[in-house]
Amino acid sequence: MADLQKAMAENARAVGELLDRLLKVGDGREARLMEAMRYSSLGGGKRIRPFMVSASARLFAVAESCAQHVGAAIEMVHCYSLVHDDLPAMDDDDLRRGQPTCHIRFDEATAILAGDALLTRAFEVLAEPAAHPDPFVRSQLVLALAKAAGAEGMVGGQMLDLMAENERLNMPEVTRLQRMKTGALIAFSCEAGAILGKAAEPARHALKAYAHDLGLAFQIADDLLDVEGTAAEVGKKTGKDADAGKATFVSLLGVDRARSQAQILADQACRHLEMFDEKADYLKELARFVISRRM
Numbered sequence: 500m501a502d503l504q505k506a507m508a509e510n511a512r513a514v515g516e517l518l519d520r521l522l523k524v525g526d527g528r529e530a531r532l533m534e535a536m537r538y539s540s541l542g543g544g545k546r547i548r549p550f551m552v553s554a555s556a557r558l559f560a561v562a563e564s565c566a567q568h569v570g571a572a573i574e575m576v577h578c579y580s581l582v583h584d585d586l587p588a589m590d591d592d593d594l595r596r597g598q599p600t601c602h603i604r605f606d607e608a609t610a611i612l613a614g615d616a617l618l619t620r621a622f623e624v625l626a627e628p629a630a631h632p633d634p635f636v637r638s639q640l641v642l643a644l645a646k647a648a649g650a651e652g653m654v655g656g657q658m659l660d661l662m663a664e665n666e667r668l669n670m671p672e673v674t675r676l677q678r679m680k681t682g683a684l685i686a687f688s689c690e691a692g693a694i695l696g697k698a699a700e701p702a703r704h705a706l707k708a709y710a711h712d713l714g715l716a717f718q719i720a721d722d723l724l725d726v727e728g729t730a731a732e733v734g735k736k737t738g739k740d741a742d743a744g745k746a747t748f749v750s751l752l753g754v755d756r757a758r759s760q761a762q763i764l765a766d767q768a769c770r771h772l773e774m775f776d777e778k779a780d781y782l783k784e785l786a787r788f789v790i791s792r793r794m
Contacts, residue, residue, distance in 0.1 A: 503784040510553050510570075511546035517571045521624060531605070535613035536620070539601045540578040547789070548573045551688035552695075554781040555706055559696020568630045569640060569691050572621040576648050577684060579617035582610050584657065590739065618648070631695055639694050647687035656680025660745075668746040674715065677748075681721075682714030689713070689782075705771050709782065712768035717789045719761040722749040724792075761790040 518540055524533045549570025556566035585592040585600040586607060593603050602610035624630065625640045646652060656679030663676065689710035693703040725739065726749050749757045765786040772779040 503781060503788060506781060507545070507547075507550050507785075510550045510567075511544075514546050514549045514567055514570050514574060515541060517567055518574065521571060521620070531609060532612055532616060535601055535605045535609050536617050538604060539582050539610075539613055540575060540617060542598055543596045544574075544578075545792075546570070546574060547785070548577055548684060548688040550785070551685065551710075551782070552691045554779075554785065555689050555692025556695050557781075558692060558702070558775050558778050559698050561692060561695040564629065565631050565695055566692065568624060568627070569695065570688075572624040572630070572644070573684065573688055573691070575617045575621035575624070576644065576653075579614040579621075580648075580653055580657070580684075582614040582617070586610060589657070589661070592739075633697075636694060636697065640691060643687050643690060643694060647683040652679055652683030653681075656683065663745050670751050673746050673748060673751060677718040678711070678714060681718045682711065685714040685717060686710040702774070705774055708771040709768045709786075712764045712771070713786050713789065716761045716764035716768065716786065719748045719757050719764070720790045720792065722747040723754065723757060723761070725749075726754065758790075765790050 519537075522533060522537050522540065524530050524537065549567070552570040552573060553563065553566040556563075556569075581595060582601045584590050585595055586602055592600055594600060598604070600610075601613055605613070622641055622644070625644060626637055628637075630640060631637050648654065650658075656676055659672075659676040660680055663673075668676065686707060689706045690703060692698075693706050725747070748760070752760060768786045769783040772782055775782075
C-alpha cells in the first residue's frame with residue numbers, strides 16, 4: 500500500500516503541475532474567473548481519477564504525458580461538478596477540502612461560471628494533440644467523456660440525487676443513482692487508458708467491469724465516511740445525507756453490511772483484472788485503498 504500511496508502522490512503532483520500550466524491567469528478583467536477555476540481545481544484533492552487513467556494506460560504502454568493530459572481533463576470535470584454540487588441550489592455546502600467552497604470564496608455567479616469554464620476547458624484539453632497524436636483517439640475520448648458527464652451519466656445522477664431529497668429510494672434506485680453520479684466518471688477514467696492504448700475489446704470490457712464494481716465500492720466508502728468520519732478528516736460537513744433523510748447504501752444496509760458489501764465489491768473488481776497479471780497491481784491496490792480511506 501505504501502508503494503501505491505507514493506505512486507498516487509507522484510501522479511497527483513504531476514497532474515497538479517499540469518493543471519497549473521493549463522489554467523493560466525490572464526491580465527484581462529475576466530481574470531477573476533480563472534482565479535475561481537484555479538481555486539477550485541488546484542486546492543488539493545486525492546486526484547484518484549487521474550491516477551486511474553495513468554494506471555490503466557500503463558497496461559498498454561501509453562505515454563505518461565498523454566495519460567496525464569487526459570487525467571487533467573477528467574479532474575477539471577470532477578472539480579466543476581463539485582463547484583456546482585456545493586451551490587445553494589444543490590447541496591448548499593460551505594466547506595470543501597477543508598477550505599471555503601467556491602461560491603463562498605467568490606460568489607454564486609462566479610462559481611457557476613467557473614464550473615462552466617472548467618467543463619469546457621476539459622474538452623479543449625482532450626481535443627489537443629498533447630492528449631494523443633491520433634485524432635480518432637481524441638474524438639473517442641471526447642465522446643466517451645461527454646457520455647459519462649452528461650444527462651445519462653454524472654449530471655443525470657445529480658438530478659436523481661436532488662429528487663431523492665423528496666422521495667424514498669430503494670436499493671436498485673440508489674445503486675442506479677450512484678452508478679450515474681459517481682460511477683460514470685470513474686468508469687471513463689479507467690476506460691480512458693484502454694482508449695489511449697487502442698486496446699482490444701476484451702481488455703476494455705475488463706476495465707469497464709472493474710470500474711463498475713470500484714465505483715459502487717467507492718460510493719459505499721463515501722457513505723460510511725459521511726456517517727463515521729469527521730469534518731476535519733473528510734474536509735467537508737458530515738452527516739448531511741442523514742439530516743436530509745436521503746437513502747444511502749448505509750441507511751439501507753446498515754454500517755456493518757455496507758462495509759462488508761464494499762469489501763465484496765473491491766475483491767470482485769480485482770478479479771476482473773486477472774488477464775493483466777502483475778501489470779494491474781496498482782489498480783488492484785487502489786480498489787483496496789478506496790474502501791479503507793479516511794478522507
